[in-house]
Amino acid sequence: MFTGIDLKDVLIIDNYVYSFAFHLENGIPIVPFFGEKDDTEMIKVIKYIASIHDKEDLRVPNNKVFQLKKILNSNIECFIKHYNFDNISEVEEEDHGSS
Numbered sequence: 137m138f139t140g141i142d143l144k145d146v147l148i149i150d151n152y153v154y155s156f157a158f159h160l161e162n163g164i165p166i167v168p169f170f171g172e173k174d175d176t177e178m179i180k181v182i183k184y185i186a187s188i189h190d191k192e193d194l195r196v197p198n199n200k201v202f203q204l205k206k207i208l209n210s211n212i213e214c215f216i217k218h219y220n221f222d223n224i225s226e227v228e229e230e231d232h233g234s235s
Contacts, residue, residue, distance in 0.1 A: 149163075151166050163202065
């Protein structure tokens with residue numbers, strides 16, 4: 137995919153983490169952008185890139201900020217055990233009621 141390109145100089149910006157699953161160190165996860173005037177996601181990305189543009193290896197600050205490898209290497213069961221899927225319909229009802 138990145139033949140001849142040094143990955144230390146590459147950032148992949150996407151709202152789907154699986155788009156950069158093979159290069160987590162290079163990924164910048166974002167929330168979906170739908171063009172709303174009050175959407176500030178791209179401004180955040182621009183500020184972030186401006187803050188790291190002069191780094192020798194972009195993966196180093198990227199790892200510190202997003203810690204995607206840490207999530208990948210974590211035991212997902214420790215997060216899932218806190219979910220109560222029996223009450224999922226109650227949560228959905230609360231979400232719809234608050235809008």
